[in-house]
Amino acid sequence: MNFFEHQAQAHKESKKLLFLFALAVIAIVLAVNFTLALLWIWMKGQPLAGAHLYPRFFFLTNTGVVLLFIGGGTLFEMSRLREGGDAVARMAGGRLVSPDSRELQERRLLNIVEEMALASGIACPRVYVMDDEDAINAFAAGYHQNEAVVAVTRGTLTRLSRDELQGVIGHEFSHILNGDMRMNVKLIGVLFGIQMLAGFGRTLLDIGSHIGGSRSRDDKGPPLQLIFIAFGAALFVIGYIGIFFGRLIKSAVSRQREFLADASAVQFTRNPDGIGGALRKIGGLTRENKCGSRIKHHNVEQLSHMFLGAARPNLLSGLFATHPPIETRLQRLYGRSVVFLDASEITEEVTHPAGAAMGFAAGSGSDSDAGESPRINYNTAPTGLPSPLDVSPVGFHPEFGYRPVGNSEASTPISSTASSTPTAPSKQQIPxxxxxxxxxxxxxxxxxxxxxxxxxxxxxxxxxxxxxxxxxxxxxxxxxxxxxxxxxxxxxxxxxxxxxxxxxxxxxxxxxxxxxxxxxxxxxxxxxxxxxxxxxxxxxxxxxxSPSAGRDVGVKYNGLAQLKAETGLLVSLMATTEFAADHAQQAYLDSVSSMPELALTAEQFVARDALDFFEVKRALDKFQQLAPLAKPFVIRLMLKAGGNNLSSDGVNLLRSVCAALDAPVPELFEVK
Structure with missing residues (x-):
């Protein structure tokens, strides 16, 4: 399954998720109406004698209030999360790390994230640290990959070696590239909406515990205090019906994606002991505190599906487990059983050997600059990072097949991935x-x-x-x-x-x-x-x-047939960028002929002097809303129109299109 297929699957699962939650909401509405009907009879002290006992619009009002709580709560939370990953990271208690931080462990983390981002051809994510969390855990969040954030716990920094931390970041980059984040953020909002009912019930219980025991106004029913407590308890219990469904659904979705992300981490880093070592240390820490990836923050219920490891002890196994057991994940990674590792804090930092694992340029993986002053000092600045043109981007095949980032089949171990040919060292460095x-x-x-x-x-x-x-x-x-x-x-x-x-x-x-x-x-x-x-x-x-950066962008166009003119414009732009006027049209025709269903002809070719960059901008805005499985065809057509290699202008044009599509940059073996 390729990168875009993973995005499409995430989109389908998002729809499935909303459908299943709709069923959960129906179940809650029925439960509320049934319970409140019984409470009304009990409150009035009358025998069950039919629907005439209830006030007019009793059931309709109950239904409306429930839907208002759930729908209003969901919309409120989604609005609160409109900033995407940054809002989620703050919700988890994360602290934004300055990109020029010189704190030793933070500098190491930032270096690794920079390496991964440049090798992937995406914007470098912002980094957060959850200072109050001593366990080993991490997550990635955002609506799209060019606006993502990566958050790690303080324990992840203090307990893992550089290779293990690199494996954790590789795991999170899989979630970024495979489109998991968007669905995860939406799930947070839906969970909040369902929890609103339980929260309202808790409020009623609170009120009931603080008021006197006077009777209701007609003095025929139970005391007012008892009414509040009964209503509150009923809503609190019914609210957890939604949480029951929520845990069940998110656990089914999350478990399989963790297997994929583990496999991807091995392929990204070429080192199974990276993510493997981190998981083994989570297992070792679990022996001490029952959950080596425990998150103590009060929002953990809503966020548990996003983390690298199980965020709560009661989510470690069973039907509601958001993550597979550590033993099972390690079995997949190594193809055999392995022992857990000690997860004591590392007191001595070891500089990472230059150019290890991912093949970065000498110095790019080094953390030797970590302890310097935060001021800009050009004489002591670290060596540069590699060009994405010299490092194979994550998951891209030279023939425009996005190579699989791990095996999604449960029975197949992936340890053989580590034997893949390493990426060639970088030949160019940024000053x-x-x-x-x-x-x-x-x-x-x-x-x-x-x-x-x-x-x-x-x-x-x-x-x-x-x-x-x-x-x-x-x-x-x-x-x-x-x-x-x-x-x-x-x-x-x-x-x-x-x-x-x-x-x-x-x-x-x-x-x-x-x-x-x-x-x-x-x-x-x-x-x-x-x-x-x-x-x-x-x-x-x-x-x-821009002010709208990081916001969710929905799917509006299902295929290139709906964007035929825009596709022709981008292919024309690439052809005229790479070839002189007398050859550009032929390059355009050679490209579009590979997709006859688009029916693009020579008449729709746009010559260089007729190109309007305003129209190109409008086209890119529309391509942002293209369905995931249709996106690779745009890049394929542009690559074909560009010939065997691309000029610098062609490279930059392709990168801007990839940014618009939220896609990694394709591997370019030769640049004119």
Missing amino acids: SEIVQAARNPQAANALVYALLLDRKDPVSYQLQLDILRQSAAQQCALVTLLHEAVETLPTSMHFAVLDLAMPALKFLNPEQRQQLLGIAARLIAADQIVTQSEFVLQIVLQRRL
Whole structure:
């Protein structure tokens, strides 16, 4: 099963989930009406004699109130989670880690997340630490992969080696890439809605315990205190019918996805002892405290399905287990039984050997810079990270088949995955001053401006400097300094730099983000000409930093047939980017002929001088709403139109489309 199939399956399971919860809501409504009917008879002290005993619209009112609680609670929680992963991480008690943190363990974690993100071709996720949690656990959250966050417990940092931590992050990246996060966030909202009824019952119990024992107004029924307690107890118990269904459904969904994520972690890191060691330490810690992955936060009930390991002791096994038993997961990883490991805190940090496991450039995996001062110091900055063009992105096959990220069949061990050919070491590195700047919010802001400067055109360059002096005077000197480093990079690396800077840029407040987007637009328009590279950089900046960034995007289009003109436009753009006018149309026809069902003809080819970047932007906005299984065909057609290798402009165009599709960047073996 490929990457997009996993996304499509997650989307289908989301629909199935909502259907099953609808059944649970019906069961709750029936239970409430039945219980309140009995309580009404008891309260009035009359024998059961038929429906005439009940007030007019009694059952309809009960039903409406129940639906209001469940539906209103769900909508309220979904609104509260509209920010996506950041809202979920805060809900779990997470603390946002600064990208330029020099705390030893946090620096190690940030380095690993950066490595995974660049190798995957997605924006680097923001990182949270749950400081109050001593157990070993983690989760990934967000509505789409370019706006994801990764959260780990303090115990994960203090108890795991670097390889084990890398395995945990690889596990969470599987959830990011396979589309699990969106469904998980929606499930949080639905669970909250169902729990609202139990919460209301608890409130009534509270009220009943604080009021006197006076009788109801007609003095024929039971005391008012007893009425409140009876109603509260009934609603509290009935509310847990929904929680029963919720646990049952989310456990069935979550268990299978944990097997897949374990397998993916091995394939990402080429090291079964990474995620395997982490699971073995969870098992070892469980022997001491009954749950080595226990989460103590009060929101654990709503979030339990998202974690790496079971978040509560009573969820470790049985029908309501959100995760498979640790022993079963280890059996899948190693193909045999293995012993648990001691999970004592690691008091001595060992620098990770450069270039290990995932084949990153020398220094990119090192944590030697972890203990430095948080200030920007270009003389002591760490070595650069690899280009995603030199590191095989996660899950992508050179013939445009997304290779399976683990075996979903329960009976197949995956230890053989570790013997796969390692990724070739990186040949290009991002200069250290750029890496350092990308980790600081204000310096990352200046870095974006540096990417947009054009010194090749002296007139345009001077106009851009004038804009910076007027609108960002304090950053002007830093921008020009960073631009000197940026000029040493091929333009195909610019998106990797932008991906790396995303966590720091998201530390900017809304006003600062808006200012950045505004100044970037002015820098682009300084020469009255918008180049393709400028356009795609602006598209990605707006996609990730606009007020709507991180929000849920639903599926509106089920196939490319509904976006035929937009597909032709993107294929034309790639063909004209890679070939001269006399060959571009033929490249376009060679590409679209591979999908005759689209019925795209030569007349629908858009020549270079007729291309309108505003129309391209509208097309990308629509492709964001394309069904998961239709997305790979867009990339396939563009790759075919580009020929055997891509220019830097072609690489950047493809990256912007992948950002719009929330897809990893395909592997490119050769760049013109």
